[in-house]
Amino acid sequence: MTAPAARTQAETETLLEVNNIEVIYNHxxxxxxxxxLSVPRGGIVALLGGNGAGKTTTLKAISNLLKSERGEVTKGQILYRGERVQGLDPSDLVRRGVIQVMEGRHCFEHLTIEENLLTGAYTRRDREIAQDLEKVYSYFPRLKERRRSQAGYTSGGEQQMCAIGRALMSRPETILLDEPSMGLAPQLVEEIFGIVSDLNEKEGVTFLLAEQNTSVALRHAHHGYILETGRVVMEGPAAELRENPDVKEFYLGISEKGRKSFREVRSYRRRKRWLA
Ligand SMILES: Nc1ncnc2c1ncn2[C@@H]1O[C@H](COP(=O)(O)OP(=O)(O)OP(=O)(O)O)[C@@H](O)[C@H]1O
Ligand SMILES: [Mg+2]
Known part of the structure; x- marks a missing residue:
């Protein structure tokens, strides 16, 4: 897979816009x-950061899945195609073209792979579902091989593919993809990110993906945001972030001075270096 062409955010229409949101859990x-943050139409945007940085919370705020966790957006705005989407039912958002693939995959274990994929089309009323199922199988040939297997007995990689395939069955314009690399071997991670790039290039699917695996995410994304304890501390085109000395040192593990942890440098120094 070749590196994505550099695109400037200003060139394209902004599909998703998150403006200065605050989220509070349990009041x-x-x-x-x-x-x-903003996500342009046709972009792959990576939301990066360590454990507990707020990546999943950001995605859930967008897809309105915080309520079940006693979370609430208390400030700011979320716009999709220029319209406010806060407070919409998650299935309304699916009808508008936005779907989330949850962290940890969440396939229905007792259903077969094919039954899982078909549940993704539940909001649709058209007659092209069978055709789209074949399209999903063309991107994920392994799922076709395992179509009659119970999802609970398939591998972690197959379940991740199934979760993405099920999202595709809703014909999304934008997929919010949470931690696709979690628990997968490096080769599978590459395979899944390769398919994400293909879906973006060939089907025009827009992605906002949360990842701890900075290296693979920045090779496939066009733009990245780095979150730390609930704030964006850095953002930029993926190619620039890949070359940034702080990102290299703290997120890609390429250190000239032998430091391995981001926390080993005091935050005021990091901020000073980033703002310089
Ligand atoms: N339901 C909840 N109730 C209270 N606090 C929560 C809840 N969910 C998440 N948090 C807290 O919010 C912070 C951000 O969590 P979040 O899951 O968004 O991080 P993340 O960047 O996705 O981390 P990871 O890479 O580990 O998935 C963490 O401190 C977490 O403990
Ligand atoms: Mg998370």
């Missing part, structure tokens, strides 16, 4: 402290 725990 007291402030987790997102003013996060802003």
């Amino acid at each position: 007291v725990i402030l987790v997102l402290k003013g996060v802003s």
Whole structure:
């Protein structure tokens, strides 16, 4: 897979816009402290950061899945195609073209792979479902081989493919993809990210993906945001982030000075270096 062509965000229409959102869990725990980001049509945008940085919370705020976790957006705005989408039912958002693939895959274990894929088309009323199923199988030939297997007995990689395939069955314009690399061997991670790039280039699917695996995410994304304890501390075109000395040192593990952890450098120094 070749590296994605560099695109500037200004060139294309903004599909998704998150403006300065704050999220609080259980009425007291402030987790997102003013996060802003934008996703252009046809882009792959990576939301990066370590454990607990707020990546999943950001995706759930967009797809309106916070309520079941007693979370709430208390400030800011979320716009999709210029319209406010806060407070919409998640299935309304699916009808508008936005779907989330949850962290940890969440396939229905007792259904077959094919039954899982078909559940993804539940909001549709058209007659092209069988055709789209074949299209999903063309991107994920392994799923075709395992179509009659119970999802609970398939491998982690197959379940991740099944979760992405099921999202595709809703004919999404935008997929919010949470931690696709989680728990998978490096070769499978490459395979899945390769398919994400293909879906973006050939089908025009827009992606906002949350990842701890900075290296693979920045090779496939066009633009990246780095979150730390609920704030965006850095953003830029993926190619620039890949070459940034701080990203190299703290997120890609390429250190000239032998430091391995981001936390080993005091935050004021990092901020000074980033703002310089
Ligand atoms: N339901 C919840 N109730 C209270 N706090 C929560 C809840 N969900 C997440 N948090 C807290 O919010 C912060 C951000 O969590 P989040 O899951 O968004 O991080 P993340 O960047 O996705 O991390 P990871 O890479 O580990 O998935 C963490 O401190 C977490 O403990
Ligand atoms: Mg997460």
